[in-house]
Amino acid sequence: MAANPTxxxxxxxxxxxxxxxxATATPGKKGLTLKEINAGRYSDAxxxxxxxxxxxxxxxxxxxxxxxxxxxxxxxxxWSENCIMLYEEATQRQWASARDIPWDTLxxxxxxxxxxxxxxCTMLTEVEFIAGDVPGQxxxxxxxxxxxxxxxxxxxxxxxxxxxxVFRKRALVNGGGLLAQGAGLGLRTLLEARDFTEMxxxxxxxxxxxxxxxxxxxxxxxxxxxxxxxxxxxxxxxSRHLAxxxxxxxxxxxxxxxxxxxIHHYLDKAEGDASGGGSGDVTFPPVFExxxxxxxGGVEKFDEGVQKFLLLxxxxxxxxxxxxxVAGLNRRNRFGPLMAQFVDPV
Amino acid sequence: xxxxxxxxxxxxxxxxxxxxxIPQEARDRARxxxxxxxxxxxxxxxxxxxxxxxxxxxGNIDGATAKQFLAGGGSIARPDFWWMKVPTEWxxxxxxxxPEMGLTIGDLNIGTYGDIPDVWYNRSEIARGSFPxxxxxxxxxTIYDKxxxxxxxxxxxxxxxxxxxxxxxxDLRWNSLEPLPDDIEKAVCxxxxxxxxxxxxxxxxxxGWLPEISYxxxxxxxxxxxxxxxxxxxxxAFRKRALSNGGGLGLQAPTDYNRVLQECRTFPELLATMxxxxxxxxxxxxxxxxxxQNQLERDMYALCARDRQRIxxxxxxxxxHFLWKLPDRRDEQNLYFGKxxxxxxxEWGDSxVWExxxxxxxGGKDRMDSGKAKLQGLRKQQVQDYVANLEKATFxxxxxxxxxxxLIGG
Ligand SMILES: [Fe+2]
Ligand SMILES: [Fe+2]
Numbered sequence: 001m002a003a004n005p006t007x008x009x010x011x012x013x014x015x016x017x018x019x020x021x022x023a024t025a026t027p028g029k030k031g032l033t034l035k036e037i038n039a040g041r042y043s044d045a046x047x048x049x050x051x052x053x054x055x056x057x058x059x060x061x062x063x064x065x066x067x068x069x070x071x072x073x074x075x076x077x078x079w080s081e082n083c084i085m086l087y088e089e090a091t092q093r094q095w096a097s098a099r100d101i102p103w104d105t106l107x108x109x110x111x112x113x114x115x116x117x118x119x120x121c122t123m124l125t126e127v128e129f130i131a132g133d134v135p136g137q138x139x140x141x142x143x144x145x146x147x148x149x150x151x152x153x154x155x156x157x158x159x160x161x162x163x164x165x166v167f168r169k170r171a172l173v174n175g176g177g178l179l180a181q182g183a184g185l186g187l188r189t190l191l192e193a194r195d196f197t198e199m200x201x202x203x204x205x206x207x208x209x210x211x212x213x214x215x216x217x218x219x220x221x222x223x224x225x226x227x228x229x230x231x232x233x234x235x236x237x238x239s240r241h242l243a244x245x246x247x248x249x250x251x252x253x254x255x256x257x258x259x260x261x262x263i264h265h266y267l268d269k270a271e272g273d274a275s276g277g278g279s280g281d282v283t284f285p286p287v288f289e290x291x292x293x294x295x296x297g298g299v300e301k302f303d304e305g306v307q308k309f310l311l312l313x314x315x316x317x318x319x320x321x322x323x324x325x326v327a328g329l330n331r332r333n334r335f336g337p338l339m340a341q342f343v344d345p346v
Numbered sequence: 347x348x349x350x351x352x353x354x355x356x357x358x359x360x361x362x363x364x365x366x367x368i369p370q371e372a373r374d375r376a377r378x379x380x381x382x383x384x385x386x387x388x389x390x391x392x393x394x395x396x397x398x399x400x401x402x403x404x405g406n407i408d409g410a411t412a413k414q415f416l417a418g419g420g421s422i423a424r425p426d427f428w429w430m431k432v433p434t435e436w437x438x439x440x441x442x443x444x445p446e447m448g449l450t451i452g453d454l455n456i457g458t459y460g461d462i463p464d465v466w467y468n469r470s471e472i473a474r475g476s477f478p479x480x481x482x483x484x485x486x487x488t489i490y491d492k493x494x495x496x497x498x499x500x501x502x503x504x505x506x507x508x509x510x511x512x513x514x515x516x517d518l519r520w521n522s523l524e525p526l527p528d529d530i531e532k533a534v535c536x537x538x539x540x541x542x543x544x545x546x547x548x549x550x551x552x553x554g555w556l557p558e559i560s561y562x563x564x565x566x567x568x569x570x571x572x573x574x575x576x577x578x579x580x581x582x583a584f585r586k587r588a589l590s591n592g593g594g595l596g597l598q599a600p601t602d603y604n605r606v607l608q609e610c611r612t613f614p615e616l617l618a619t620m621x622x623x624x625x626x627x628x629x630x631x632x633x634x635x636x637x638x639q640n641q642l643e644r645d646m647y648a649l650c651a652r653d654r655q656r657i658x659x660x661x662x663x664x665x666x667h668f669l670w671k672l673p674d675r676r677d678e679q680n681l682y683f684g685k686x687x688x689x690x691x692x693e694w695g696d697s698x699v700w701e702x703x704x705x706x707x708x709g710g711k712d713r714m715d716s717g718k719a720k721l722q723g724l725r726k727q728q729v730q731d732y733v734a735n736l737e738k739a740t741f742x743x744x745x746x747x748x749x750x751x752x753l754i755g756g
Contacts, residue, residue, distance in 0.1 A: 007700050007704070007721060007722065007725075011697070011714065012698070012701060013697075013701060015596055015597050015698045015702075016529060016532050016711070018596050018597060019532060019535070019594045019596070022592045022593065023590070023592070023593060023594040024590065024591065025590045026520070026521075027515075027520040030515060030516070031516035031520065032518070032520040033515045034582065034586075036590075037585060037586055037589040042589055042594070042595065053598065053601060054543055054546065054547045054550075054598075054599075055543065055598040056543050056546060056585065056598070058594070058595045059539050059595040059596065059597065059598040060596060060597045060598065062597055062599075062600065062601070062698075065600075065601045066602070066604075068547075068601075068604070068608050069608070087582075088515060091514070091515065091579065092513060092515075092516070094511050096448065096505075096508045096509065097449070098442075098447055098448030098449050098505055098508065098509075099447075099448035099449075101449075103442070103448070103449045112430070115429075115430045119429050125473045126471055126472065126473045126476070129471055129473070129561060129564070130471050132556060132571055133556050133557040134557075135553070136553040136555075136557055137554065137556070137557045139549070139550040139554055140550050140551065140553070142550070144543070144546060147546055147581070150546065150549070150550060150578075151546075151578045151582055153553070154549050154553060154575055154577075154578035155575060155578065157553060157556070157574050157575065158572065158574070158575035160571070161504075161567070161568045161572065162508070164564070165451050165504075168451070168454060168473065169449055169454060172438045172440045172459060173440045173441075173449065174439065175438065175439050176437075176438060177435050177436045177459070177475070178434050178459070178473055178475045178476035178477075179429050179430070179434060179476060180428075180429040180476065180477045180479070181470070181472045181473070181476050181477060181479045181482075187485075188483055188485060191485065191486065272371070284404065285401075285404060285406075285425070285428075286428075286429035289425045289429070290429070292425070299427070306398075310395065310397060310398075313397055336369060337366060337368065337396060338369060338397065341366065341395060341396050341397065342397075
């Protein structure tokens with residue numbers, strides 16, 4: 001047998017001596033989740049300092065390991081106490097737009113209704129596209145010491161791909177097509193964030209919060225069983241993205257309360273875009289008008305739709321205010337007038 | 347409503363309006379649209395909400411129109427539904443071509459919606475096929491050429507990835523794990539430590555490239571999202587295996603190969619460089635039965651191999667398409683393959699990489715000779731498959747790494 005050129009002669013085997021604390025995680029009610037293995041020296045609580053080498057938390061550092069460029073050295077910059085649970089929930093609740101939406105049941109709709117739904121889907125498929133880019137942009141900055149936050153964002157990328165595809169499918173399945181681009185939605189502000197927490201507050205809490213409040217009104221917006229189901233399934237995913245953001249903000253404020261004013265500053269700017277900005281900006285005329293047609297039930301009932309739209313705005317803003325309360329950021333007296341007018345007294 | 351009630355209501359509306367602070371940007375916008383001073387206040391006094399006023403301003407309602415509407419007591423947020431008339435292709439009824447798969451993204455590629463352009467020009471996040479807004483900000487994408495990234499197979503592979511998804515927490519039978527001899531358990535754990543890091547790194551790296559790819563190649567981006575989610579789950583499954591049977595995490599993975607991925611300046615360079623590991627890992631997991639110590643590991647490796655086969659299918663077709671479209675860039679690829687192979691050879695020679703595999707293949711540290719021989723066989727298979735995968739991509743490696751050449755005896 002020729003000498004094996006990729007196996008060094010002699011044995012080392014010193015790596016067999018690295019194991020001091022036997023890890024014996026056993027499955028819980030939901031199987032063997034990241035929660036069960038989050039124990040002892042491998043747990044997030046045992047996280048040491050930062051690490052730029054992609055060494056997974058708890059692995060023994062390799063002498064001479066390369067650094068891979070700067071990332072966040074402190075856990076509070078990226079962590080959310082629910083990311084472990086949210087990641088596992090994401091794996092359990094994946095769905096397939098190809099088969100889980102009853103496409104066959106769609107029937108031709110009145111032209112104006114179909115156009116309104118297609119316009120809304122054109123906007124949403126555009127928004128969801130950015131919703132994948134934004135967490136993608138931040139993954140290289142998350143230390144592998146906090147890998148569960150990273151895994152969660154990777155599951156979000158998958159969720160947003162599915163949302164991008166399901167709204168495109170809806171626009172192209174029932175005799176319609178895509179309509180007007182939703183430019184002006186303020187999506188670029190999400191990519192412009194220069195800090196993870198800034199991004200998370202703008203995207204997860206504000207923009208996805210607004211989108212979520214809209215999806216939760218999907219029973220009123222959707223005109224068919226398939227449409228309602230699209231909103232229901234998407235809302236299920238958005239609730240995870242939102243929960244990550246709210247709990248990340250809470251973690252930041254709990255561990256680094258001095259950042260509160262800085263975070264207010266980001267939101268002052270974003271809310272200064274009058275309507276709330278971000279991807280939940282439903283005041284862009286094609287979006288506003290299509291929503292009013294859908295909510296009202298036709299062009300004829302546009303005024304009724306406007307009233308329901310105002311309810312939606314009210315709901316969006318109040319839920320947003322409530323989420324910020326939960327995270328520990330009191331902004332109720334800082335909202336600009338366009339938002340403040342909708343906020344109910346606590 | 348009685349007259350006095352109506353007057354009281356009107357007064358209440360005026361009082362409320364007087365208390366609303368009108369944002370400066372609304373005033374600025376109103377000025378741009380030639381709204382008379384006081385028109386916003388009038389609208390508020392008439393009971394319109396600030397949101398409705400803003401709606402009108404965003405809807406480009408000019409001052410004269412707004413005044414006319416207010417005079418008539420109508421809504422100022424007068425819709426004109428211009429978006430209903432944009433000249434996009436209308437009347438599309440996509441249907442599932444394969445009822446088993448359901449309605450796929452491939453089924454949507456009909457009419458103009460199926461035009462995947464050689465070069466994509468729109469610099470915004472516009473959904474391919476929708477009607478563009480004339481003036482938009484540049485979103486900062488850098489990849490606008492189909493030849494660099496595209497493979498037709500990414501369209502069906504996206505839906506296959508979703509169909510074949512699995513969940514490590516419940517699809518693997520963790521309760522079935524039995525204690526293993528100490529050296530074997532530690533070898534499993536060391537391999538898992540290395541592979542978990544490799545998978546996590548690959549996911550983070552690919553994620554960082556997503557914002558570079560423009561909307562013209564939507565389906566590719568969707569497919570890459572499944573790849574990112576796949577390797578996330580691999581990272582997680584491997585970690586679970588390391589921490590569930592009396593072992594733990596060992597020494598972190600070598601960083602030479604991953605660093606060369608990190609150093610790539612362009613996405614096509616990254617894909618070429620990654621081709622080497624994507625192929626090697628696919629062969630490794632396809633041979634998972636040889637290194638698995640129990641059914642759980644056999645299942646886990648088989649599932650990983652199924653996921654990794656999709657990545658490889660994309661890699662091969664992408665490279666083939668790239669070389670066909672850009673033949674001038676053929677020789678350049680040798681440089682990336684050469685660099686990647688050299689780093690891989692270095693890592694294969696690392697005792698913390700090869701010894702665990704030899705223990706697992708041989709069946710213990712006291713059977714290292716047999717393990718080493720089997721590992722040599724596995725390495726040979728990996729290199730043969732790699733060369734074959736390159737050939738499928740119409741690439742014939744002119745200067746394959748010398749150690750790889752030795753392994754396959756040629
Ligand atoms: Fe989404
Ligand atoms: Fe989301």
